[in-house]
Amino acid sequence: MKSRRLIAQVAALGTLGLWVAGCTTDPPRELSESEAMTIAKMMGATVVDPAVEETIGAIPFFGQADPQGLDYEHEVDCPEGGTAALSGTVDVQIDDSSFSANSEGSVDFDSCAGRTDDDDVVALTGGIDFALAIVATVSPSERVVYVSAEGSAGGSLEWEIAEEGESGTCEVDVALDVDIELRGGFPGGELVVEGGVTGTVCGHNVDFDAADLEF
Numbered sequence: 107m108k109s110r111r112l113i114a115q116v117a118a119l120g121t122l123g124l125w126v127a128g129c130t131t132d133p134p135r136e137l138s139e140s141e142a143m144t145i146a147k148m149m150g151a152t153v154v155d156p157a158v159e160e161t162i163g164a165i166p167f168f169g170q171a172d173p174q175g176l177d178y179e180h181e182v183d184c185p186e187g188g189t190a191a192l193s194g195t196v197d198v199q200i201d202d203s204s205f206s207a208n209s210e211g212s213v214d215f216d217s218c219a220g221r222t223d224d225d226d227v228v229a230l231t232g233g234i235d236f237a238l239a240i241v242a243t244v245s246p247s248e249r250v251v252y253v254s255a256e257g258s259a260g261g262s263l264e265w266e267i268a269e270e271g272e273s274g275t276c277e278v279d280v281a282l283d284v285d286i287e288l289r290g291g292f293p294g295g296e297l298v299v300e301g302g303v304t305g306t307v308c309g310h311n312v313d314f315d316a317a318d319l320e321f
Contacts, residue, residue, distance in 0.1 A: 135272055137228070137265065142310040144222040145230060145276060149259060150303050150316070152190040152213050156180040186227050188217035194236075204243040211236060215263060226267055234261030234278055251288040258282065258305075265308070280305030284316040 137145070180192040194211020212235045219229040238257035245252070258281050266273040284301035301316040 135274070137274070137276065137308040137310070138222075138224070139310050140222045140224050141226060141228050141265075141267075142276075142308040143312060143314065144220045144228055145263070145265065145278075146280065146303060146305075146307040146312045147314070148184065148190070148218060148220045148230065149213070149234060149278065149280070149307075150282065152182055152184075152192060152215075152218070156182060156192045184215075184218035184220060186219035186221050186229075188215070188219050188229060190215050190218045196240075204241065207240040207242070209238040209240055209257075212261075213259075217266075227269065229266045229268065230263050230276075231266070232261065232263040234259050234263065236260075238282070249290055253286040253288065255282060255284045255286070276308040278305075278307050280307060280312065282316075 175195050175197045177195050178193070182190050182192070184190055191214045192211060193214075194209055196207050196209045198205050198207045212233050214233045215230040217229045217231055219227050221227050236257060236259035238255050240253060240255045242254075243252045244250075258279075260279045261277075263276045263278060264273065265276050281304050282301075283303075284299065286300075287298040289296045289298065299317045302314060303316060304311075304313045306312065
């Protein structure tokens with residue numbers, strides 16, 4: 107008799123387990139490649155553009171100085187609302203016509219949103235860390251600044267697509283290799299951008315031209 111009761115209890119527990127499993131929420135959907143690319147481009151623009159701008163802007167301060175550091179903060183408005191706040195440090199080494207700089211810091215996203223090619227709006231919250239090695243050569247006669255930037259960025263972000271009521275986590279691990287010509291002086295000069303961004307974003311491999319960044 108005890109054996110039958112034990113079997114019945116085990117069967118009841120098994121049935122309960124199946125019921126609980128059947129009632130669990132569905133796992134969050136994965137972002138599409140288009141959505142991941144939108145996130146990658148927003149991150150590239152909020153890291154590379156302000157970091158390079160701050161570094162070029164530091165030239166007048168270091169014209170007669172020994173190597174030293176400069177802290178900076180920079181906030182940008184995102185294309186579909188929200189902001190991305192960049193903070194970091196530039197350590198500069200001066201030469202006669204060029205200088206090199208190591209820049210590192212972080213970007214904090216506050217509902218920073220962009221629109222995908224499929225017309226979905228993806229909003230980011232959270233932060234990533236970055237490190238850049240920047241080399242700039244100045245040609246006063248041509249009024250051109252040549253800049254190369256190599257580095258990496260990574261971290262974990264929360265994403266949300268409000269129209270669908272969907273959200274989840276996005277892991278980021280990317281490398282940057284960008285060459286920039288600034289023609290006509292700083293600020294306000296014409297930018298010519300080459301290079302690319304590669305790595306993984308939200309589980310997708312990304313590889314796109316730096317010219318696609320929103321400089």
